[in-house]
Amino acid sequence: MRRNECIAMLLAGGEGRRLGVLTxxxxxxxxxxxxxxxxxxFTLSNCVHSGIETVGVLTQYQPLVLNQYLGIGTPWGxxxxxxxxxxxxxxxxxxGGTWYKGTANAIYQNIGFIERYDPEYVLIISGDHIYKMxxxxxxxxxxxxxxxxxxxxxxxxxxxxxxxxxxxVDEEGRVTEFAEKPKKPASNLASMGVYIFSWPVLxxxxxxxxxxxxxxxxxxxxxxxxxxxxxxRLFSYRFDGYWxxxxxxxxxxxxxxxxxxxxxxxxxxxxxxxIFSVNPNQPAQYVAPxxxxxxxxxxxxxxxxxxxxxxxxxxxxxxxxGSLVEDSVIMPGATIGAGARVIRAIVGExxxxxxxxxxxxxxxVDIAVVGSGEVLTDENKLREAEPV
Amino acid sequence: xxxPMLGVINLIHETDDMGGLTANRCLAxxxxxxxxxxxxFTLSSMVNSGIPRVAVFAHTKFRSLMDHIGSGTNWDLHRKGNxxxxxxxxxxxxxxxxxxxxxxxxxHRDYFTRSSPFEYVVVSRSHMVSxxxxxxxxxxxxxxxADITVVCKRDPGGFSGxxxxxxxxxxxxxxxxxxxxxxxxxxxxxxxxxxxxKELLLDLVESSLARGQDHFVRQAILSNLDRLTxxxxxxxxxxxxxxxxxxxxxHSMELLRPDVWHELFFRSGPIYTKVKDxxxxxYHRSANVSHSLVANGCDIEGxxxxxxxxxGVKVHKGAVVRNSIVMQNGIVGENGSLENxxxxxxxxxxxxxxxxxxxxxxxxxxxxxxx
Numbered sequence: 001m002r003r004n005e006c007i008a009m010l011l012a013g014g015e016g017r018r019l020g021v022l023t024x025x026x027x028x029x030x031x032x033x034x035x036x037x038x039x040x041x042f043t044l045s046n047c048v049h050s051g052i053e054t055v056g057v058l059t060q061y062q063p064l065v066l067n068q069y070l071g072i073g074t075p076w077g078x079x080x081x082x083x084x085x086x087x088x089x090x091x092x093x094x095x096g097g098t099w100y101k102g103t104a105n106a107i108y109q110n111i112g113f114i115e116r117y118d119p120e121y122v123l124i125i126s127g128d129h130i131y132k133m134x135x136x137x138x139x140x141x142x143x144x145x146x147x148x149x150x151x152x153x154x155x156x157x158x159x160x161x162x163x164x165x166x167x168x169v170d171e172e173g174r175v176t177e178f179a180e181k182p183k184k185p186a187s188n189l190a191s192m193g194v195y196i197f198s199w200p201v202l203x204x205x206x207x208x209x210x211x212x213x214x215x216x217x218x219x220x221x222x223x224x225x226x227x228x229x230x231x232x233r234l235f236s237y238r239f240d241g242y243w244x245x246x247x248x249x250x251x252x253x254x255x256x257x258x259x260x261x262x263x264x265x266x267x268x269x270x271x272x273x274x275i276f277s278v279n280p281n282q283p284a285q286y287v288a289p290x291x292x293x294x295x296x297x298x299x300x301x302x303x304x305x306x307x308x309x310x311x312x313x314x315x316x317x318x319x320x321x322g323s324l325v326e327d328s329v330i331m332p333g334a335t336i337g338a339g340a341r342v343i344r345a346i347v348g349e350x351x352x353x354x355x356x357x358x359x360x361x362x363x364x365v366d367i368a369v370v371g372s373g374e375v376l377t378d379e380n381k382l383r384e385a386e387p388v
Numbered sequence: 389x390x391x392p393m394l395g396v397i398n399l400i401h402e403t404d405d406m407g408g409l410t411a412n413r414c415l416a417x418x419x420x421x422x423x424x425x426x427x428x429f430t431l432s433s434m435v436n437s438g439i440p441r442v443a444v445f446a447h448t449k450f451r452s453l454m455d456h457i458g459s460g461t462n463w464d465l466h467r468k469g470n471x472x473x474x475x476x477x478x479x480x481x482x483x484x485x486x487x488x489x490x491x492x493x494x495x496h497r498d499y500f501t502r503s504s505p506f507e508y509v510v511v512s513r514s515h516m517v518s519x520x521x522x523x524x525x526x527x528x529x530x531x532x533x534a535d536i537t538v539v540c541k542r543d544p545g546g547f548s549g550x551x552x553x554x555x556x557x558x559x560x561x562x563x564x565x566x567x568x569x570x571x572x573x574x575x576x577x578x579x580x581x582x583x584x585x586k587e588l589l590l591d592l593v594e595s596s597l598a599r600g601q602d603h604f605v606r607q608a609i610l611s612n613l614d615r616l617t618x619x620x621x622x623x624x625x626x627x628x629x630x631x632x633x634x635x636x637x638x639h640s641m642e643l644l645r646p647d648v649w650h651e652l653f654f655r656s657g658p659i660y661t662k663v664k665d666x667x668x669x670x671y672h673r674s675a676n677v678s679h680s681l682v683a684n685g686c687d688i689e690g691x692x693x694x695x696x697x698x699x700g701v702k703v704h705k706g707a708v709v710r711n712s713i714v715m716q717n718g719i720v721g722e723n724g725s726l727e728n729x730x731x732x733x734x735x736x737x738x739x740x741x742x743x744x745x746x747x748x749x750x751x752x753x754x755x756x757x758x759x
Binding site: 034262269274275277283285287288290291295296299313 | 421423461462644646649652653658659660663665666667668670671672673674675678679680682684685687696697698700
């Protein structure tokens with residue numbers, strides 16, 4: 001086995017409960033985003049562009065779609081002779097074997113996998129976030145600091161700080177304090193859930209954490225605080241690009257709408273940092289004579305005969321004549337019937353909004369959702385947003 | 389299920405009257421339909437029909453072909469044993485280059501003899517844009533006990549591209565065939581897809597060459613029409629014959645008809661092509677697009693009407709694109725305008741430039757030109 005300096009472990013077991021019907025049969029990393037992608041495409045593409053050639057993907061919840069999507073990693077160029085992508089679900093051992101109890105336990109259970117590659121560093125990332133980041137720059141900082149662990153951080157608005165793991169750092173960037181979702185945040189530097197560990201240090205920490213009875217086996221709650229207490233060399237690495245946790249219906253919708261700005265913070269057509277994904281093999285989109293499309297992102301295989309404003313249409317969406325789609329996200333293969341109105345909504349994969357149906361409204365604060373495969377046929381039915 | 393049939397896409401001396409579009413590429417890799425190359429259609433039809441082994445007989449200007457099809461992964465032809473074989477001409481000296489396709493078939497005969505479990509061969513070209521089910525053609529071939537079955541298309545409206553017309557009798561047997569420029573009065577044209585047994589093909593190759601004949605269709609088949617049962621199989625679906633500029637333009641524009649779009653791209657399986665990982669197309673606030681086909685990665689601020697935009701095309705503010713085809717990464721500058729134009733890949737139209745071709749004779753800009 002060829003030696004890898006740094007390998008990545010990608011946590012893709014997230015249940016995404018707050019995404020409601022959108023994650024009914026789907027792990028959160030497999031949720032669609034940006035007209036073409038699934039959330040996990042961003043982290044996988046980041047790995048490839050950062051020169052990381054070995055990626056272990058830890059799956060757990062609803063793995064069917066995700067496993068099929070990942071395959072052997074071909075779309076991301078991760079089907080390599082040595083290394084490449086490996087999907088790592090929890091497995092049965094002769095004495096039991098359990099589900100991954102927490103993020104740290106998931107890595108603990110795969111110490112054997114990591115040791116086959118004998119890396120110097122391990123990058124821990126999660127498949128729940130949308131961002132473009134060069135992990136190699138972070139690794140350089142990690143080495144420069146002779147750190148045991150480096151945590152990527154981003155400045156968040158003070159009002160949101162209590163939703164994140166919050167770090168306090170000294171002038172050298174060394175972490176002095178870490179608090180998971182603090183009520184009174186001491187700073188507005190939030191952990192992005194991207195960690196680089198020197199492998200011997202992490203290995204030791206994982207083994208000791210596993211032996212700890214009351215531990216929840218979580219990086220943010222257990223591993224990092226313990227290392228901090230033991231005065232390990234913990235450094236922060238500042239990232240100032242676009243980063244978004246799309247954990248709720250609201251934030252998923254918002255992140256999609258962010259792409260429609262005149263100068264979006266997250267540029268998708270950056271030729272030097274393409275986001276790779278599985279190709280759906282669909283023809284060029286057809287825009288009919290009576291169609292109107294403005295301020296939108298539209299993918300291959302769509303057939304648009306209605307009006308589409310400030311919306312994101314995934315592949316194979318049909319928007320029939322006389323309909324209106326506004327401020328909405330329409331997932332792959334969905335159909336918007338003739339004369340239907342879809343406003344401030346997310347319409348799931350292969351869902352059908354029947355002719356004349358109405359989903360969402362301009363006045364609603366919340367986002368209306370039509371689940372995957374759901375069929376709305378009653379012409380008079382009004383699907384309003386349900387508070388999540 | 390796999391068919392017991394080998395595929396051959398024969399690019400040797402393809403009839404090509406495409407001018408600048410084939411200046412630096414073979415006909416097989418001319419971009420078509422917003423995101424494809426001509427060869428994608430035949431290749432995808434073969435794969436979707438269950439043909440597991442396909443050879444492409446390359447001949448000239450095949451750099452773009454090698455780049456496009458690579459190992460065949462995108463067509464699911466990257467396999468153990470079977471899969472894709474790109475066979476460039478195997479020649480002893482320069483003069484072999486001009487020899488007919490049968491000579492090259494002969495040089496590649498190992499491809500046929502080594503493919504032992506395959507009883508049949510379909511020999512086709514790359515410029516007949518269609519979605520053909522070869523399983524049905526083979527079924528027809530076997531049922532009617534033909535020696536050779538030719539996939540044909542009836543079009544009372546006449547053909548724009550250059551095609552070989554055929555005479556078919558009531559029994560469905562071909563009684564006469566012409567070259568691409570003849571005056572045969574028939575509304576049926578050969579789609580240049582020939583199904584026959586491997587044994588007969590090898591026999592025709594050797595016996596024709598022995599008589600000094602080196603063209604597969606013009607000589608081996610035409611001169612044996614009375615001796616062999618050569619049947620026509622009429623293709624019901626849409627066909628675009630794309631080997632001259634007027635055929636290219638007319639058939640491209642036909643894709644703007646939703647019935648043609650559906651039948652070509654969705655009826656019998658997807659059309660595969662090289663993956664480019666372009667993001668979805670961006671329509672800006674000022675975009676005004678109607679009756680058009682738009683591939684991924686485009687960025688549209690201007691007006692696009694009755695046109696086809698390939699991947700990664702940029703239409704700046706105030707620009708107007710009408711009745712035109714803009715290939716990959718084309719740029720139409722601010723307030724520029726195009727009407728009845730075909731722009732090859734990476735052509736840049738500077739701001740305020742106006743280009744206009746005739747309705748029946750579009751203006752053609754060659755690759756990477758800046759106007």
